[in-house]
Amino acid sequence: MTTDALFDVLVIGSGAAGLATALAAAPRRVALLTPGPEPAADGASRWAQGGIAAALAADDSPRLHAEDTLIAGAGLNDPLAVARLTASAPGLIAWLQTLGARFDRVGAALALGREAAHRRARIVHAQGDATGAEVMRVLAAAIEACSHLTFASRRTAFALTRDAAGRVVGAWVQGPGGSELWRARAVVLASGGYAGLYRYTTNPPGSDGSGIALALAAGAALADLEFVQFHPTALAPHDDAHGQLPLLTEALRGAGAVLLDARGKRFMPALHAEAELAPRDVVARAVWCEAQRGGAFLDATVSIGAGFPQRFPTVFAACMDRGIDPRAQPIPVVPAAHYCMGGVRTDAACATSLPGLYAVGEAACSGVHGANRLASNSLLEGLAHGRALGAALASRPLPEPGAALPPQRRWQPLPAALRARLGDLLWRDAALRRSGDGLARAEAALATLAAEVPAASSGRDLLVLAAAMLAAMRARRRSVGAHFRVDAEAVAAA
Ligand SMILES: Cc1cc2nc3c(=O)[nH]c(=O)nc-3n(C[C@H](O)[C@H](O)[C@H](O)COP(=O)(O)OP(=O)(O)OC[C@H]3O[C@@H](n4cnc5c(N)ncnc54)[C@H](O)[C@@H]3O)c2cc1C
Incomplete structure (x- = not known):
């Protein structure tokens, strides 16, 4: 099926980052796609427990928050991106409250928790440990009231499409009735991270990096794929x-x-x-x-x-x-694999290396997290960048897209048994303790796996992403942040 409609903005993924983008892009015509049955049904956002970091306490400041973020990221962060993000955090909490978010309180003030590597209590939370669910509740309610938005459930993007000039002008999507072409003047990847590829993960199955994989297949630059954060306590x-x-x-x-x-x-x-x-x-x-x-x-x-x-x-x-x-x-x-610092490389405007393609949230590598994410900075990043990108797309002229070229791959997901083998090989040799030998073993196992998967299929794209992760882990020979090589001297105690 080919939809004749041309949208201003196509948002792929309905986690916190996708919903924030879609809301802020009003009055542009926005299409929002998600594999689940409803906006807040899938993705990592609704699972978030601890909260959202924001310098709200009297003894805190965005500068201190930024310093903690840079220390956690082992200095591989982009300091300007960090400063912008931490400065935006108090306003973002206020915005969520205007949408109706009910955060936990002590008397009249917001209750602020403290998490590892934060020098101040600055974690805003809801119902103790259900912050993501509360944020998604208010965002989902807000998009219901929006007339600028077309929400399409049960749809998984499996290829980006470009015009003859190389501009990304839409996506091929698997829907209930087969393949569909969704066209737009700007395409936003808000498809989450790839921690769900590992055998043990805190993420839902949809956090499989499929959005990042299709950006890679289209030629987008990725960054920092070696930096995967493992949560200590699942x-x-x-x-x-x-x-x-x-x-x-x-x-x-x-x-x-x-x-x-x-x-x-x-x-x-x-x-x-x-x-x-x-x-x-x-x-x-x-x-x-x-x-x-x-x-x-x-x-x-x-x-x-x-x-x-x-x-x-x-x-x-x-x-x-x-x-x-x-x-x-x-x-x-x-x-368990918890959060991916790496993703599709983006600049300060959330633009990727491909014209017409933007990325926000965990799918993006914006430079905020460096080699390791400071706890509770990721909901903040997805929401803040989504809002900023949506507003930017709403306020500037968007180019007329050329005709979409036919898809270069077909919808064919990895069978469950192969996906489990992929999870095992990553867990064994590409998780918390890595070595050159182990990574070479993982690459060989991956090549064997790839031989069983048809080329130019969506399943194969996931294996290409996994190969890019292993290559990034091999290339970084010294330990830093969340990347730990047992066969090299640790350069950062993290
Ligand atoms: C258990 C858990 C607890 C966490 N706790 C916290 C916390 O306390 N604080 C914090 O800041 N962060 C926390 N995080 C991390 C945080 O939840 C995520 O980084 C953040 O929610 C990511 O938001 P997102 O919108 O980028 O992606 P997601 O919320 O993962 O949404 C991605 C969306 O894209 C869709 N999608 C994926 N692939 C495709 C495709 N090919 N086509 C179409 N749609 C697609 C998904 O179905 C989903 O709708 C936690 C994560 C987990 C798993």
């Missing part, structure tokens, strides 16, 4: 499970929960001055090592205890589902 699976594991938010450690080894002894104080609140990658590697040795556990029995169900209802429910009562017993944990 609820350990019962068995040989693959895929999304419940996250045990960092706010638990912020509230005093401690990590124990299999003998019940704390191991973080010996490894880092900040102990359990050390940077995420330091804690994640320590948990990985303890998990190999016999198990790692998060103990909140003393620090949170009876207050657990009220303070962390989402985590409490996930633990109880697994038969673990966190008020009375330590919770078994493993690290």
Whole structure:
């Protein structure tokens, strides 16, 4: 099917970044595509627990927030992008409140949590640990009221389309009735990250990097693919499970929960001055090592205890589902792929290297996060950049697109068994501890896998993305931020 309609803006993905872009682009005619049945149904945004970072406290400032962001990113961030983002954060919280977001309060003031590597309490949260759900609730309600917007559910983009001049002018999309062409004057990738490719992840299955893969296939420049953040504390699976594991938010450690080894002894104080609140990658590697040795556990029995169900209802429910009562017993944990700093390279205007193509949120690599993301900076980034891009697209003339060229690939996703093999090979050799030998082994396994997948298919594009990740990990021979090479001297203690 080919839609005759020409939209001003095509937004691919309906997470926080996509919805913010679509809202802010009014009164432009916007098409918003998502694989799920409704706007807030899929993507990582609704799973976000801890919150949104913003310098709101009297002892805080956007400058301090920026400094913490640069330290977490090991200085590989773009300082101007960081300064712009942290300066925009207080206004963004106010905007969400005008949309109706109900954030947790202490008296009249917003309650501010503290997470690892933040020197101030600056995490705005909702219902304890359900911030993403609250943000998505208000954004989804806001887009319902918009007449400039066409929302198309059950649609997955599998190729970008360009005109004869090389400008991106739309996307080929798999819909309920087959392939469709969606044309637009500007195309925005808001399709999330690729952490869901790993065997253990905190992300839903749709965070598979498919949007980034189609940008790569169209020739867009990617950046920083080696920087994948692993969350130290996901609820350990019962068995040989693959895929999304419940996250045990960092706010638990912020509230005093401690990590124990299999003998019940704390191991973080010996490894880092900040102990359990050390940077995420330091804690994640320590948990990985303890998990190999016999198990790692998060103990909140003393620090949170009876207050657990009220303070962390989402985590409490996930633990109880697994038969673990966190008020009375330590919770078994493993690290899991959580957030991707890398993505489609963008400039200050969210423009990619391809004319007509923009990227926001986790799909983009805007330079904000550097080698490691500071906790709770990503909802902020997606929302702030989405709003800014939408407003920019609304306020300037958009060029007339040329005729779309036919698709260069066909819709053919990776079969589940091959996707599981991909997850395994990334988990084994491209996760928390990497080496040249391990990465070479992963590349060989990936080549074997690729031989089973037809060329010019959407499934093959995911493998090409995985190959680009491995190449980036190989090319960075020294450890920095979230990238840890066991075969090279660590250059940053992170
Ligand atoms: C468990 C968990 C907890 C987190 N907690 C926090 C937190 O407390 N604070 C914080 O700042 N960040 C947190 N994060 C990270 C944060 O949630 C994400 O970085 C952020 O929500 C990404 O938003 P996004 O809009 O870019 O992508 P997403 O919310 O992932 O949305 C992507 C959208 O694109 C769609 N899509 C994907 N591929 C295609 C395609 N090919 N065609 C069409 N549509 C496509 C998806 O279905 C989805 O609708 C957390 C993440 C997880 C998983």
